[in-house]
Amino acid sequence: DAGVTQSPTHLIKTRGQHVTLRCSPISGHKSVSWYQQVLGQGPQFIFQYYEKEERGRGNFPDRFSARQFPNYSSELNVNALLLGDSALYLCASSLASGGGFYEQYFGPGTRLTVT
Amino acid sequence: AQSVTQLGSHVSVSEGALVLLRCNYSSSVPPYLFWYVQYPNQGLQLLLKYTSAATLVKGINGFEAEFKKSETSFHLTKPSAHMSDAAEYFCAVASGGYQKVTFGIGTKLQVIP
Numbered sequence: 541d542a543g544v545t546q547s548p549t550h551l552i553k554t555r556g557q558h559v560t561l562r563c564s565p566i567s568g569h570k571s572v573s574w575y576q577q578v579l580g581q582g583p584q585f586i587f588q589y590y591e592k593e594e595r596g597r598g599n600f601p602d603r604f605s606a607r608q609f610p611n612y613s614s615e616l617n618v619n620a621l622l623l624g625d626s627a628l629y630l631c632a633s634s635l636a637s638g639g640g641f642y643e644q645y646f647g648p649g650t651r652l653t654v655t
Numbered sequence: 656a657q658s659v660t661q662l663g664s665h666v667s668v669s670e671g672a673l674v675l676l677r678c679n680y681s682s683s684v685p686p687y688l689f690w691y692v693q694y695p696n697q698g699l700q701l702l703l704k705y706t707s708a709a710t711l712v713k714g715i716n717g718f719e720a721e722f723k724k725s726e727t728s729f730h731l732t733k734p735s736a737h738m739s740d741a742a743e744y745f746c747a748v749a750s751g752g753y754q755k756v757t758f759g760i761g762t763k764l765q766v767i768p
Contacts, residue, residue, distance in 0.1 A: 544698075573756075582745050582758030583699070596755050630698055644756065646691075646698035 542567070544633050544647035552653045553621050561616040561650045565633030571595075572614040573644060574606055575630040583630055589614055590636070618652075626654045657682040659746045661759035669767050674718075674733040676762050678746030681727065688729045689747040689756070690720055699745065705729060716740070741766045 545564045553559050565572050571590040575583035588596040589608035603619045612633075618625055628651050632644035662677040680686055688705040703714025710722040720731045729746060746759040 582760050585755045588755065643701060648698045
């Protein structure tokens, strides 16, 4: 079975540009979460989506947005890129949300470099 | 609010020696606790998890961790280190409701031949 897939693997953007990152969850998983991992730090929670609805949001500015599609895949969008947005962006999928905890399975990440 | 503190950003052990990576947590509700491993240029892999069942949790690759409520700790151990254990290890905590996981800053484990 395929795991969580993310695209692209790497990309380089210029300050002020916009970027879209994509994630496909494990088949059957309905929840997708996004994390930002800056070099030398642990991942920081950005969003969680379940059944196309936002279920949680971390402490990130409004330049960050996301959505989930009917097939449960997800996009993370970042507008007006700053140098500080350079990081590894991780997507994680899980079966469900709420009423306990469902194990999250992480993808390999997208490495974003902002110059 | 929930948080974890990992003591020691870098740990070095000799091959065959005991591995001990320390983690203390803070949570206002009974927590779910995890250890993840990350190899260079890869995503995170779950080593083990505590979800209020047995306090001693066994994971993959010979790792285990013990939940100690009185010490608010969840330290990761392995009796004998292998070269393949060299990686970065993250302790993490989550509470019920939505699936927000809060990670520590990570501990890089170096295994010396």
